Amino acid sequence: MAGEIPRKRIISKEVAYAQQEIWKFILGFTPTAVVKCAIELGIPDILENHQTPMTLAELASKIGCNQSSLYRIMRFLIHYKIFQEKHVFETSVVGYAQTPLSRLLTRHGENSMADLVLLESTPVMLAPWQKLSAWVLDNKQLPFDAAHGTDLWGFTAANPGHSKLFDDGMACDARVGVAAVIAGCPEVFEGLKTMVDVGGGDGTALRLIVEACPWIHGINYDLPHVVAVAPTSTGVEHVGGNMFDYIPKADAAYFMKVLHDWKDEECIGILKKCRKAIPQDTGKVIIVENVIGQKEDNEFNDVGLMLDMVMMAHTTNGKERTLKEWSYLFHEAGFTRSPPPLPLPGTTVAAGNHHRRQEPPPHPPLPSPTATHLHPPPPATSSATHLYRQPPPTSTITHHHPPPPLPPPRTT
Numbered sequence: 304m305a306g307e308i309p310r311k312r313i314i315s316k317e318v319a320y321a322q323q324e325i326w327k328f329i330l331g332f333t334p335t336a337v338v339k340c341a342i343e344l345g346i347p348d349i350l351e352n353h354q355t356p357m358t359l360a361e362l363a364s365k366i367g368c369n370q371s372s373l374y375r376i377m378r379f380l381i382h383y384k385i386f387q388e389k390h391v392f393e394t395s396v397v398g399y400a401q402t403p404l405s406r407l408l409t410r411h412g413e414n415s416m417a418d419l420v421l422l423e424s425t426p427v428m429l430a431p432w433q434k435l436s437a438w439v440l441d442n443k444q445l446p447f448d449a450a451h452g453t454d455l456w457g458f459t460a461a462n463p464g465h466s467k468l469f470d471d472g473m474a475c476d477a478r479v480g481v482a483a484v485i486a487g488c489p490e491v492f493e494g495l496k497t498m499v500d501v502g503g504g505d506g507t508a509l510r511l512i513v514e515a516c517p518w519i520h521g522i523n524y525d526l527p528h529v530v531a532v533a534p535t536s537t538g539v540e541h542v543g544g545n546m547f548d549y550i551p552k553a554d555a556a557y558f559m560k561v562l563h564d565w566k567d568e569e570c571i572g573i574l575k576k577c578r579k580a581i582p583q584d585t586g587k588v589i590i591v592e593n594v595i596g597q598k599e600d601n602e603f604n605d606v607g608l609m610l611d612m613v614m615m616a617h618t619t620n621g622k623e624r625t626l627k628e629w630s631y632l633f634h635e636a637g638f639t640r641s642p643p644p645l646p647l648p649g650t651t652v653a654a655g656n657h658h659r660r661q662e663p664p665p666h667p668p669l670p671s672p673t674a675t676h677l678h679p680p681p682p683a684t685s686s687a688t689h690l691y692r693q694p695p696p697t698s699t700i701t702h703h704h705p706p707p708p709l710p711p712p713r714t715t
């Protein structure tokens with residue numbers, strides 16, 4: 304019939320859906336870029352300080368920018384629920400206001416993640432993503448090294464400005480993570496006189512822990528260039544060194560988002576060093592890390608998987624791990640038992656204890672049935688469900704170990 308479109312040229316619903324969805328990937332960088340722009344313009348802080356909704360004219364005047372660009376930026380961010388529109392108190396005038404999301408983007412708010420947004424969107428951190436496919440293809444040069452000629456830690460050591468950005472970004476995450484650990488499983492800190500935070504960055508995590516548990520003397524242990532500029536705080540001593548060589552002696556060793564930067568062999572080496580740093584009978588290793596879902600559960604969460612890609616782009620063979628993969632590390636390092644993970648509000652914590660390994664180790668790289676047995680997946684309780692579903696899940700695992708011969712401490 305004249306004017307009728309041939310049937311084969313009408314696209315199916317699936318193809319139409321795919322054609323729509325693919326734009327999320329084509330332009331997936333825009334939310335990050337526009338959120339970064341809003342932070343740089345100081346919009347979350349301006350709205351926070353103003354306390355009542357601000358009109359476009361007021362906001363543009365405060366920032367010192369033209370209204371038409373600002374209007375489009377705000378329209379975009381309102382669409383993504385970063386900001387909202389609200390009536391100015393008892394008037395018909397509509398203005399811009401904060402949301403719970405934008406409160407996380409003020410520069411110095413209690414739970415601010417602004418520094419982490421600014422870090423991840425720097426040209427330095429974006430460049431390695433251009434090298435990802437080459438790395439996957441030939442495994443010759445890690446993406447970060449290919450982009451910058453050195454690894455992340457070498458780069459931060461040579462670039463104090465980027466090192467500060469990195470430490471500030473990590474401190475954002477540390478503030479949220481430590482609050483969850485203290486609220487959800489304070490018992491892990493009971494009875495500790497000393498605790499070393501290995502890879503503790505600028506000491507933010509340890510400062511908060513010592514504030515909450517003032518009976519603990521904290522040792523913040525990180526690379527010399529990091530602790531050299533770390534702020535001082537009561538009850539926290541900064542020690543510079545290399546965790547592959549030596550870990551300072553303490554009742555407990557605390558690792559927060561450190562082991563995910565390293566491959567299995569390196570983590571096992573670090574954990575073995577830990578066994579030399581803590582007392583045999585009462586010592587603990589406390590690990591606060593992401594736990595990603597296991598394949599059979601099909602419960603990988605978006606944030607966990609994104610972080611796993613970040614580890615590939617930015618670290619020297621680091622990765623996010625499933626419970627079985629964590630169990631494998633503990634077993635290989637000589638620990639035989641750890642309790643199931645404990646859920647926390649907004650995050651998840653697992654606690655465990657430790658015993659010296661008696662049986663032969665499982666074969667790498669896959670976790671063996673022995674490792675699974677030593678650190679079984681959590682039972683199908685609400686805790687376990689919570690563990691896998693909270694983005695980003697985190698686990699704390701404590702272990703005991705045999706006595707150490709002690710190397711001399713290195714301090715800065």
Ligand SMILES: C[S@@+](CC[C@H](N)C(=O)[O-])C[C@H]1O[C@@H](n2cnc3c(N)ncnc32)[C@H](O)[C@@H]1O
Binds near residue numbers: 474504529564
């Ligand atoms: C991802 S950051 C985590 C920082 C901190 N634990 C937190 O959660 O905010 C990893 C830390 O490990 C430190 N690091 C890297 N290599 C190290 C080494 N060989 N010895 C000690 N610390 C190291 C880095 O300087 C960095 O502060």
